[in-house]
Amino acid sequence: MPRYTGINHLAMATRDMEATVRYWRDLLGMRLVAGLGRAGYRQYFLEVSETDMVAFFEWNGVEPLPDKDHGVPVKGPWGFDHVSFGVSEREDLFELKARLEAAGCWASEVLDHGFILSLYSFDPNNIPVEFSWPQPGVDLRARPRMADRDPPPAGREGPDPVPGRWPAPDPASPDDRRVYPGEGREILTHDG
Structure with a gap:
């Protein structure tokens, strides 16, 4: 099993990077550690902790999320609370x-x-x-607790990953281990 170190970054969207940076950096105090940009596209990263960041894509046409309080159930397509x-x-x-x-x-x-x-x-x-x-x-990480009176079967199996629930992967070939260039490499060659 992989060992996770935290949330490298949680990526969200904005149409106003200026207001977003002012809120997350200047009001909340998170350092702006990287910025990518070209016509019609920006992606900025802000440091939450030594291992975690939030990132924002700025796209024209993005609208603010609809009004919805934290944890209030919704219907229809939804993937983030x-x-x-x-x-x-x-x-x-x-x-x-x-x-x-x-x-x-x-x-x-x-x-x-x-x-x-x-x-x-x-x-x-x-x-x-x-x-x-x-x-x-x-400390829920040290002592997990389940208060759901009727959990689904997976919830009844305890906190630890259950081996054998998914097919075992085939060993990766050298071709499967190839790394391809992606967005952001320009950060390594740009000081500022």
Whole structure:
């Protein structure tokens, strides 16, 4: 099984990179670490932590997401509800709430979910954003918990991957291991 190191980047879309950078970098404090661009296309990366980033594509014609509160069920095509960023201190939630409100952004009250405290807001693209602080003494990664009274069969099998549920892959040939050039290589040759 692969070993994951975190979310390298979560890619979202905007039609206004200026407003997006102002919110994520200047208001939330995430460093802008890379930017790609040409006519009709931009992709910018912002650092969340040492291992995690968010990225935004700027495309003409992108519209903000429709109004939808965090975790409220919807019908029809949908694939994303909200993104939650962990914060290191309880006080960070209250600082973020004050910063968001001072900037004219809506921010919820801080809510106690038992295992985390959460603050909710929306970015300029109407992307639902949550900030979470883990409650002391509750570590779901160290001690997973299932509170669903009627989980599907896979949920009843426990937290660890179950071997044999998928076909074993064939060993990769040298041709299957070829790496092809993609977008972003210009970052390596451009200082700035």
